[in-house]
Amino acid sequence: xxxxxxxxxxxxxxxxxxxxxxxxxxxxxLDAQKRRHRLPRYFYxxxxxxxxxxxxxxxxxxxxEFTLVDLKEDPRLQEFPRYIPCAVxxxxxxxEQFRRxxxxxxxxxxxxxxxxxxxKLSQNATPHMWATAADIYRIGSTIxxxxxxxxxxxxxxxxxxDDLHVLPYGHVTGLNADDHVHLDLxxxxxxxxxxxxxxxxxxxxxxxxxxxxDRRRVERRSQPATSExx
Amino acid sequence: MGSPRFSNIRQMALKARKAEExxxxxxxxxxxxxxxxxxxxxxxxxxxxHDLEELxxxxxxxxxxxxxxxxxxxxxxxxxxxxxxVLIGVFREIDRGTLALDSPVHVRNRFTSIVNQEPFMxxxxxxxxxxxxxxxxxxxxxxxxAYWMITKSSNxxxxxxxxxxxxxxxxxxxxxxxxxxxxxxxxxEDQAAFEAGLNNEVTANGLQKMLRVIADGKAFSQEASDDMxxxxxxxxxxxxxxxxxxxxxRVAHKTGNISxxxxxxxxxxxxxxxxxxxxxxxxxxxxxGRGSAVADVxxxxxxxLAGLTYE
Numbered sequence: 059x060x061x062x063x064x065x066x067x068x069x070x071x072x073x074x075x076x077x078x079x080x081x082x083x084x085x086x087x088l089d090a091q092k093r094r095h096r097l098p099r100y101f102y103x104x105x106x107x108x109x110x111x112x113x114x115x116x117x118x119x120x121x122x123e124f125t126l127v128d129l130k131e132d133p134r135l136q137e138f139p140r141y142i143p144c145a146v147x148x149x150x151x152x153x154e155q156f157r158r159x160x161x162x163x164x165x166x167x168x169x170x171x172x173x174x175x176x177x178k179l180s181q182n183a184t185p186h187m188w189a190t191a192a193d194i195y196r197i198g199s200t201i202x203x204x205x206x207x208x209x210x211x212x213x214x215x216x217x218x219x220d221d222l223h224v225l226p227y228g229h230v231t232g233l234n235a236d237d238h239v240h241l242d243l244x245x246x247x248x249x250x251x252x253x254x255x256x257x258x259x260x261x262x263x264x265x266x267x268x269x270x271x272d273r274r275r276v277e278r279r280s281q282p283a284t285s286e287x288x
Numbered sequence: 289m290g291s292p293r294f295s296n297i298r299q300m301a302l303k304a305r306k307a308e309e310x311x312x313x314x315x316x317x318x319x320x321x322x323x324x325x326x327x328x329x330x331x332x333x334x335x336x337x338h339d340l341e342e343l344x345x346x347x348x349x350x351x352x353x354x355x356x357x358x359x360x361x362x363x364x365x366x367x368x369x370x371x372x373x374v375l376i377g378v379f380r381e382i383d384r385g386t387l388a389l390d391s392p393v394h395v396r397n398r399f400t401s402i403v404n405q406e407p408f409m410x411x412x413x414x415x416x417x418x419x420x421x422x423x424x425x426x427x428x429x430x431x432x433x434a435y436w437m438i439t440k441s442s443n444x445x446x447x448x449x450x451x452x453x454x455x456x457x458x459x460x461x462x463x464x465x466x467x468x469x470x471x472x473x474x475x476x477e478d479q480a481a482f483e484a485g486l487n488n489e490v491t492a493n494g495l496q497k498m499l500r501v502i503a504d505g506k507a508f509s510q511e512a513s514d515d516m517x518x519x520x521x522x523x524x525x526x527x528x529x530x531x532x533x534x535x536x537x538r539v540a541h542k543t544g545n546i547s548x549x550x551x552x553x554x555x556x557x558x559x560x561x562x563x564x565x566x567x568x569x570x571x572x573x574x575x576x577g578r579g580s581a582v583a584d585v586x587x588x589x590x591x592x593l594a595g596l597t598y599e
Contacts, residue, residue, distance in 0.1 A: 128427050129391040129452065167425045168394040195425030203397075203409075229407050236407065237398050238425075 065113055065121075067144060067250045068103045080132050080176040081141060087175060089183040090232055095245045097175060098143035098188055100253065105139050115150035118157055124149070124171030124189060130178035131169070142172045144248035146189035152219060152243060153192060159218045160211060162198025167238055170195065182232070183245070191242030193235070203237050211239045323592045324356060330588045331358055338581040344569035346492035347589060348500055350562035352596070357493060361469065364569045366488035367544030368441045369551050372498055373472045374449050375516055376465065376507060377458030378434055383508035387452065392427035395420060399447050401480040402455070402473065410443050410477050420444045438542055439522045447475040465501050469494020492567040495553040499565045503555045517555070528552025529566055532586030550578035552586070564593070
């Protein structure tokens with residue numbers, strides 16, 4: 059797996075109020091079975107469309123493919139810089155295996171990669187909110203619809219790895235899929251190696267963890283105070 | 289059988305008809321009343337010739353302020369003319385700032401019935417809009433969907449936009465513009481709703497009011513009205529109202545066709561005069577086929593207007 063290039067990790071608890079509200083880092087959410095899951099806190103910060111297009115997570119999967127959303131996503135989260143949980147790189151790794159086994163290019167649907175907790179489809183906890191799920195609408199030239207096609211590729215996904223979970227063919231939203239293949243890895247949270255987990259519960263106000271934080275603090279100190287600050 | 293209805297020429301036309309019944313000599317051919325009577329006769333003839341079960345017409349001319357209608361409050365199955373209401377609903381949200389024309393919408397062929405909440409898919413083979421379903425799994429903007437919904441009557445684009453703005457919002461838009469005679473209950477091809485008798489319905493007067501609001505630049509704003517007109521002017525199905533007009537005529541319109549109805553509702557622009565709004569709704573037996581009744585009525589109204597002289 060290739061390391062993401064020119065991209066930094068942020069603790070979403072350090073982001074501004076609006077972004078924290080939308081991303082809900084570390085927040086608890088319930089799935090359809092009323093099980094509690096803690097949302098991811100560490101995100102890749104994508105500075106621009108060009109960066110999203112150029113950054114490769116694996117040989118065949120670019121970062122942008124996991125960020126395609128429509129107007130169901132909050133408008134702010136469609137603006138750059140954008141944020142995506144660090145676990146996306148794990149998903150890309152598994153998708154690369156699936157692609158090899160399926161024998162064709164794998165196309166992730168719009169709204170089929172990362173969906174924030176503020177996305178209108180995020181009514182219950184779903185691995186999409188961890189960036190560990192993908193809805194695939196086309197493999198090679200085959201549009202995935204119909205029982206036979208979906209079950210064929212579901213089988214390939216399950217054979218590809220025991221870690222991959224698929225939704226069976228059917229018509230009940232959230233439990234089945236009838237116009238795409240859904241596969242996910244469950245609720246995986248990636249904690250960057252620079253993080254010390256004894257400081258997980260609250261944002262670290264004064265202690266830099268990443269090089270960019272030092273730069274940010276220097277920049278802040280160099281800016282004149284605004285009237286609001288006064 | 290419906291009856292004609294007039295606004296400013298009504299009394300004059302009634303007097304003229306009574307006079308005509310008594311006198312062996314018809315009124316002067318260039319009078320408005322005579323033209324109206326002639327139009328009425330011709331419309332009845334077209335209805336008979338095409339074996340129509342129902343015919344509804346509503347006409348309003350910005351140049352002369354003449355308004356004429358026939359059976360115009362009768363409700364018809366809306367077919368694709370309901371897409372005009374969806375367009376109104378979309379532009380209401382744009383005007384309110386809750387939606388942008390450039391907002392991306394996921395193109396997905398999966399919708400939920402209003403009756404039983406069961407999912408359903410459109411039969412894409414019968415939907416003449418590869419411009420939309422070619423984007424399955426990707427996005428199109430609200431502007432693109434609105435364009436294909438009107439100009440190629442894309443059912444997929446329509447249902448996607450209904451999902452975006454919601455039926456409630458569409459109805460709210462109609463209410464705010466004080467448009468009655470247009471009932472929008474659901475999107476397209478919701479078979480369960482159809483079987484439950486839940487259909488979109490329109491009257492000729494209802495559609496005429498909607499088009500007039502757009503023509504007057506009062507559909508939320510001049511800019512929104514202009515945007516809607518621009519889309520409607522690119523209509524690609526021209527066998528209805530435009531087929532009865534000179535080639536130079538420009539028509540901003542929306543057709544509606546199912547097995548038993550053929551409608552067209554449009555704003556007609558002719559050089560050297562203000563536009564007129566014309567809605568023609570026809571219903572026939574499935575075995576009859578749709579024929580050219582809409583074009584014939586359109587032609588008759590154009591000829592009537594062309595023959596009018598104004599005092």
